[in-house]
Amino acid sequence: MTTIRLHNTRTRKREDFVPISADDVRMYVCGPTVYDRAHIGNARPVIVFDLLYRLLRHVYGPGHVSYVRNFTDVDDKINARAAESGRSIGEITAETTRWFLQDMAAVGALEPSLKGAEHDRAMPRATAYIDEMIAMIQDLVSKDHAYAAEGHVLFRVRSYAEYGALSGRSVDDMIAGARVEVAPYKEDPMDFVLWKPSDAETPGWDSPWGRGRPGWHIECSAMAEALLGDTFDIHGGGNDLTFPHHENEIAQSKCAGHGFANVWMHNEMLQVEGRKMSKSLGNFFTLNDLLEQGVPGEVIRFVFLSTHYRKPMDWTDKKRDEAERVLRKWYTQVAGDETTAPPAEAVDLLADDLNSHGVLTLCHRLSGENDVAGLRGALVLLGLLDDKIPDWAVEQAYDLTDVEAFLSDARVTAMETKDFAEVDRIKTALTALGIEVQMSKDGVKLKAPPGFDGTGLEGVL
RNA sequence: GGCGAGUUGGCGGAGUGGUUACGCAGCGGAUUGCAAAUCCGUGUACAGGAGUUCGAUUCUCCUACUCGCCUCCA
Known part of the structure; x- marks a missing residue:
C-alpha cells in the first residue's frame, strides 16, 4: 500500500501517515462561517483538503474515509449581517450555505462524507450540536478547566500546561505581545470564551449559565468528537487558524480527556497579483465573481494545484490564462477515452505531502508522450476531470x-x-x-x- | 516585540549531499507560399555570510528581505 507522507504542524516535520484505523481514516477540516459569499481565498483549504480526501479514498478505499467539514451558523458576524439587512438569520445562513456548496462543487470539491452515516451528517451545522457543546463545557467546568463568570464560561488557559505547543508560543509571550482589552470577569487575560450570554435580540439557547450561545472554538471540538470520536487522524485548516482557533480546540479537547487529532495540517494563504487580498486594496473578489466572469472552475482548481499548499499562492490573470490553455489542450487529448486507474507515479507524488505541482508536471510529460490513459487517470486523481470533458473545453461545433x-x-x-x-x-x-x-x-x-x-x-x- | 512560513533562471514553479526538473516567454531549426499548429534543439537560477563535509542549492547557525498570525479572517 502507498505510504502517505504529510507535514505535521504539531511536529514541524514531514511524517509517514499511519491511520488509527485503515478501515476508517478520519479527517476534520474547519468550514466556513456562513454570512457571505466565499471569497477566492476560502477556496484554498477546500481544494487542498479535497485533494487529500481524494488521495485517502484512493489509498484506503472510498468507503474507508470519513471527512467532516462544519458550517458555523452561529456567530456575531451573522447576527450583524441579519441586523443590517433586516433578514432572518436562518435565511442568511441557509442561502450562504447553498452558495458555498455550489461554488465549491464548481471547483471540483467533493462533498464530505462520513463512513456508514447519512451524507449530510458530514457537514454539521453548529446549531445542531448545541447540546454536545453544553455537555462538553460542563465537563470542562467540572474538571476545573473552565469557570463561569457573569453569564460567561471561560476556559482557564493556565490549567493546560501544553497551551501554545501547536503554534510554538508561550503563554507569557502571548500576554506580553497581546493587544487585548481584558474583560473584568477574566481570571487571566489569555482565557477565552466557551459560552457567552445572549440578549433578547440575539440567538440563544438555555444552559446551566443562563440563555446564551457558544464561543467559536468549542464548536469544532464538540462536533469533531460527536462525529469522529475523541481521537482521529487529521485536522486541517488555513494557517491563520493555527492560533488561536486550533490551539484552543486542542486545549479544550485534551482537557476533556480526548486524544483529538494526531496530524495537524495547515495551508498557506492566498494573495492576488502579489498583494494581500483586501477590500481596501480593491483586489477582493469572490469565487462566484470569477465563475460569473466565465472562468471555469477547473481553471481555478488548476491554478490552486500548481502551487504547493504550504507555500503562499498568488492568483494572477496570467496564471489563469495559462491554466485555461493547458487544460483545453489536455481535455481535447483525453476526450472520448475511458477512465482507468491513475499512474502509480501520480499517486506517489501526491502521497509525498500533496505534491500537486509534481503531478501537473507529470501530466505535461504524459501529454507529450500521448499517454492518453495515463493523462486521463492523473487528471481524475487531481479532481480536474470527472466522467466527461467540461463543456467549455469541448471542441466547438460551429460548422466552418x-x-x-x-x-x-x-x-x-x-x-x-x-x-x-x-x-x-x-x-x-x-x-x-x-x-x-x-x-x-x-x-x-x-x-x-x-x-x-x-x-x-x-x-x- | 514574539511565533510561523518562505526567498530557485525573464516569469511561474518542483526537487536533490556530488551532471538541477517541468511549463510559459525568448532564441535557433524542421515544416509552411508566408504564417499558425506541431516537432526538435537551446538556458551554467538555487537571497547573503559562516560552519559541518572530500563535496551544499540541498544539513546547521547568523543576517537581510517578503508574507502571515498574535481573541473569533481559510
Missing part, C-alpha cells in the same frame, strides 16, 4: 466547412498564380475573428474559438 472550402479554393488558385493576396486577406480576416487557421499540404483546417457563433463571417466570404 463552407469557409474552409472557400479558403481552400482560393489557396489552390493562389498556388497556381503565385498571387497570395486574396488568401492572405481571408486568413487575416479569419484570424481577426479569433479563428485559428492551419494550412498544410493536406489542406485547410479552421478552428473556431470557444463560443463562436458565426458573427463577422459574412464580411470574409
Whole structure:
C-alpha cells in the first residue's frame, strides 16, 4: 500500500501517515462561517483538503474515509449581517450555505462524507450540536478547566500546561505581545470564551449559565468528537487558524480527556497579483465573481494545484490564462477515452505531502508522450476531470466547412498564380475573428474559438 | 516585540549531499507560399555570510528581505 507522507504542524516535520484505523481514516477540516459569499481565498483549504480526501479514498478505499467539514451558523458576524439587512438569520445562513456548496462543487470539491452515516451528517451545522457543546463545557467546568463568570464560561488557559505547543508560543509571550482589552470577569487575560450570554435580540439557547450561545472554538471540538470520536487522524485548516482557533480546540479537547487529532495540517494563504487580498486594496473578489466572469472552475482548481499548499499562492490573470490553455489542450487529448486507474507515479507524488505541482508536471510529460490513459487517470486523481470533458473545453461545433472550402479554393488558385493576396486577406480576416487557421499540404483546417457563433463571417466570404 | 512560513533562471514553479526538473516567454531549426499548429534543439537560477563535509542549492547557525498570525479572517 502507498505510504502517505504529510507535514505535521504539531511536529514541524514531514511524517509517514499511519491511520488509527485503515478501515476508517478520519479527517476534520474547519468550514466556513456562513454570512457571505466565499471569497477566492476560502477556496484554498477546500481544494487542498479535497485533494487529500481524494488521495485517502484512493489509498484506503472510498468507503474507508470519513471527512467532516462544519458550517458555523452561529456567530456575531451573522447576527450583524441579519441586523443590517433586516433578514432572518436562518435565511442568511441557509442561502450562504447553498452558495458555498455550489461554488465549491464548481471547483471540483467533493462533498464530505462520513463512513456508514447519512451524507449530510458530514457537514454539521453548529446549531445542531448545541447540546454536545453544553455537555462538553460542563465537563470542562467540572474538571476545573473552565469557570463561569457573569453569564460567561471561560476556559482557564493556565490549567493546560501544553497551551501554545501547536503554534510554538508561550503563554507569557502571548500576554506580553497581546493587544487585548481584558474583560473584568477574566481570571487571566489569555482565557477565552466557551459560552457567552445572549440578549433578547440575539440567538440563544438555555444552559446551566443562563440563555446564551457558544464561543467559536468549542464548536469544532464538540462536533469533531460527536462525529469522529475523541481521537482521529487529521485536522486541517488555513494557517491563520493555527492560533488561536486550533490551539484552543486542542486545549479544550485534551482537557476533556480526548486524544483529538494526531496530524495537524495547515495551508498557506492566498494573495492576488502579489498583494494581500483586501477590500481596501480593491483586489477582493469572490469565487462566484470569477465563475460569473466565465472562468471555469477547473481553471481555478488548476491554478490552486500548481502551487504547493504550504507555500503562499498568488492568483494572477496570467496564471489563469495559462491554466485555461493547458487544460483545453489536455481535455481535447483525453476526450472520448475511458477512465482507468491513475499512474502509480501520480499517486506517489501526491502521497509525498500533496505534491500537486509534481503531478501537473507529470501530466505535461504524459501529454507529450500521448499517454492518453495515463493523462486521463492523473487528471481524475487531481479532481480536474470527472466522467466527461467540461463543456467549455469541448471542441466547438460551429460548422466552418463552407469557409474552409472557400479558403481552400482560393489557396489552390493562389498556388497556381503565385498571387497570395486574396488568401492572405481571408486568413487575416479569419484570424481577426479569433479563428485559428492551419494550412498544410493536406489542406485547410479552421478552428473556431470557444463560443463562436458565426458573427463577422459574412464580411470574409 | 514574539511565533510561523518562505526567498530557485525573464516569469511561474518542483526537487536533490556530488551532471538541477517541468511549463510559459525568448532564441535557433524542421515544416509552411508566408504564417499558425506541431516537432526538435537551446538556458551554467538555487537571497547573503559562516560552519559541518572530500563535496551544499540541498544539513546547521547568523543576517537581510517578503508574507502571515498574535481573541473569533481559510
